[in-house]
Amino acid sequence: MFRGKNYKESAKLVDRAQLYDAVDAFGVVINASKAKFDETVELHIKLGVDSRHADQQVRGAIVLPHGTGKTRKVLVFCKEERQKEALDAGADYVGAQDMVDKIQKENFFDYDVVVATPDMMGVVGRLGKILGPKGLMPTPKAGTVTPNLAQAIQEIKAGKIEYRLDKTNIIHCPIGKVSFGVDKLVDNYTTLISAIIRAKPSAAKGQYIKSCVTASTMGPGVKINAMKQL
Structure with missing residues (x-):
């Protein structure tokens, strides 16, 4: 080399x-x-x-x-009634089925971490073959599948x-x-x-x-x- x-x-x-x-x-x-x-x-x-x-x-x-030392971009999957909460907490992108379509059809990857509420995993699961190989699939063990959106987003932004x-x-x-x-x-x-x-x-x-x-x-x-x- x-x-x-x-x-x-x-x-x-x-x-x-x-x-x-x-x-x-x-x-x-x-x-x-x-x-x-x-x-x-x-x-x-x-x-x-x-x-x-x-x-x-x-x-x-x-x-x-x-x-x-790096600002990380966060994509959040949640229901419409919680999208403002996610944005207020610092999420860079928020969506539901519309964001699934954007990833599948437009090859959208301008984010570093994906967070999802538990009730959205049925939708997010459709992206397993796309997000999984990139290490972006949200999981409970990593704290990225959670009902506590504000806390998860703030912790990611904090490092x-x-x-x-x-x-x-x-x-x-x-x-x-x-x-x-x-x-x-x-x-x-x-x-x-x-x-x-x-x-x-x-x-x-x-x-x-x-x-x-x-x-x-x-x-x-x-x-x-x-x-x-x-």
Whole structure:
């Protein structure tokens, strides 16, 4: 894989054999950030579970104390009598069958999170094959199927993120921007990693957190000693 000059210079700052404490890890990530924009900082956490088994799924949602640094657009499915409530709470788009049609016919995807009231799931379910592969299908576990629209919207706008395993048993999550500085990134990291630890399935055997790597958008990966959280 081709790596640019900036990446190669940044990579020199990382000891790939070392497991860093969180404070040191995020310090390295910030120092290694060479892009001309405010890079997103992500966590990539490999777990010792098998996502093919229902009893070993790890999924949930958490509000990061300092948000992600990104304004997230929210689409809400609800009955007409609650649409003003959703808009007043900060929803970017609100609808019912009309929004289903817009997604199906116009390939409309100008949103980051989809929220639905329980009584709308019969309608929203028709979008499963479209929203599901994009990770946008609302679910009760993520708090995106709920009668409490205002609370759900406000939490998402405040920095609520969903974490879930991919097919390789890795969770990928943004936890902020380089401009946040070390302290805020550590706070967000601690909140997320603690939630993942609490979500450990009872069926999981052996070492739960196999590895934890943080990196900025354009920067090299830095290994964190996440076992300190256990």
